Amino acid sequence: MARQSCQKQNKEKDEASESYGPGTFCAAAVSDQAGPRTPMDWAICGLIIASLVVIFYGSLAGSVFQPLVHSIQKAHWSKIVLRPSALWGLTGSLFLAFRTFLWFRYRPFPSSTLKNAPSLTVIIPAYNEGKMVENAIYSVLSADYPQDRLQVLVIDDGSIDDTWHYIQKAAAEYPQMVTPLRFTKNKGKRKALEEGFHHARGEIVLTLDSDSVIEHEALLAMMGPFRDPQIGAVAGKVLVYNQNEGIIPKMLQVRYVLSFDFLRAVQSTYGTVYCCPGALAAYRTSVVRSVLDQWVHQRFLGTQCTYGEDRAMTNFILSLGYNAVYQRSGRVHTLVPHVYRKLCKMYLRWDRSYIRETIHFTRIVWKRPFWSRLISLVDLLITNMRYPVGWASLVLFTTLSISDPTTILRLFCVIGFFSALNVVYYLYSERSWLFLYGILYAYFSFLTLFWVFPYALFTVRTRAWGTR
Numbered sequence: 001m002a003r004q005s006c007q008k009q010n011k012e013k014d015e016a017s018e019s020y021g022p023g024t025f026c027a028a029a030v031s032d033q034a035g036p037r038t039p040m041d042w043a044i045c046g047l048i049i050a051s052l053v054v055i056f057y058g059s060l061a062g063s064v065f066q067p068l069v070h071s072i073q074k075a076h077w078s079k080i081v082l083r084p085s086a087l088w089g090l091t092g093s094l095f096l097a098f099r100t101f102l103w104f105r106y107r108p109f110p111s112s113t114l115k116n117a118p119s120l121t122v123i124i125p126a127y128n129e130g131k132m133v134e135n136a137i138y139s140v141l142s143a144d145y146p147q148d149r150l151q152v153l154v155i156d157d158g159s160i161d162d163t164w165h166y167i168q169k170a171a172a173e174y175p176q177m178v179t180p181l182r183f184t185k186n187k188g189k190r191k192a193l194e195e196g197f198h199h200a201r202g203e204i205v206l207t208l209d210s211d212s213v214i215e216h217e218a219l220l221a222m223m224g225p226f227r228d229p230q231i232g233a234v235a236g237k238v239l240v241y242n243q244n245e246g247i248i249p250k251m252l253q254v255r256y257v258l259s260f261d262f263l264r265a266v267q268s269t270y271g272t273v274y275c276c277p278g279a280l281a282a283y284r285t286s287v288v289r290s291v292l293d294q295w296v297h298q299r300f301l302g303t304q305c306t307y308g309e310d311r312a313m314t315n316f317i318l319s320l321g322y323n324a325v326y327q328r329s330g331r332v333h334t335l336v337p338h339v340y341r342k343l344c345k346m347y348l349r350w351d352r353s354y355i356r357e358t359i360h361f362t363r364i365v366w367k368r369p370f371w372s373r374l375i376s377l378v379d380l381l382i383t384n385m386r387y388p389v390g391w392a393s394l395v396l397f398t399t400l401s402i403s404d405p406t407t408i409l410r411l412f413c414v415i416g417f418f419s420a421l422n423v424v425y426y427l428y429s430e431r432s433w434l435f436l437y438g439i440l441y442a443y444f445s446f447l448t449l450f451w452v453f454p455y456a457l458f459t460v461r462t463r464a465w466g467t468r
Contacts, residue, residue, distance in 0.1 A: 308353025
């Protein structure tokens, strides 16, 4: 049986963290999911939060930043920037408190059981993925799910390496479960997924990136929310697979939890998760097929849309009145860039998709229930104001640093304090000392990634995938 074979392979591993070699990682055994929190855990978290608040308040109320404030006050023109920034900071802080309240209220949905699990089709699109696609396939085959209700479709999107060989290998070993499909030339991920949606037999369809592996309980977890007929899409929890490949993957592990777990948990409380990620997302098959034609032929500013298929699909499903939610217990580990150039290309693709789909969302948000609509609109306003306010503030600090170079050091202190407060969420959720890389990421992002969003804005019509 597929599950027994994969479990045997997993037992042969000395260390799951050493299983980065493609073709050997049957199921993602690495898990940072913690058990029940002890009183000591709560005490430590409370102490950390209290300490950071005291440091932050003391620094602002004391003399640390007084020279910076005086410099700003001397430059009368700076009030044009300072006052809007202060207003945005105040409203943003209040909204962060509201988000935190919703985050604490969030609870994962109960998982499905082997008895009541619906029929499921897992679609894995692959392009030049090599042996890594085998990891993805076997992670599905070894997952806890009724085999008579599981279909696995693997689409080779015109790969020019040995990807097709590994897809055929898995299909030959498990012919009753794995169906291989192949394009003779590369058509793009959206076309590959479309092919899978057409061949899907399951009541629910789940998409999994070919560079990702799911944990053993992920499939049943992802099916749990669909007990509610109002739910049309479910987002899984995305973690970093290759954490041991350098500093960038470690920083991204923290960023993924802060950006994806925190925000999606908040959005899930009002049924409006903005993006169900391609790495792991599930949809009602009937709902997907009702928007499939619009999704496949989506255009923006006269250009055919290629990337951002996950956020686009989520938007189309929300537009039908269905809810999109987050399932924290459905966990996937995905490969991330470990060099700066590929990281920038990934962020460029994400930011272009974000710009396009945010515009799309502003047209459909009016169809959401009142409270969901109100929270989403406030979220959109505060979140997107960070770009003009941030750039104006950067210009202000740069100008002030010419006359007072210590302004730069004080700005770096501000970044450190805010990032330290931010990563408390990661420490609370994951209980991992990787949170220190979250502070490092704040400086890394400020110094090396500040140009990405403006460039994405001016090149938003670009169709190239960018990471190959």
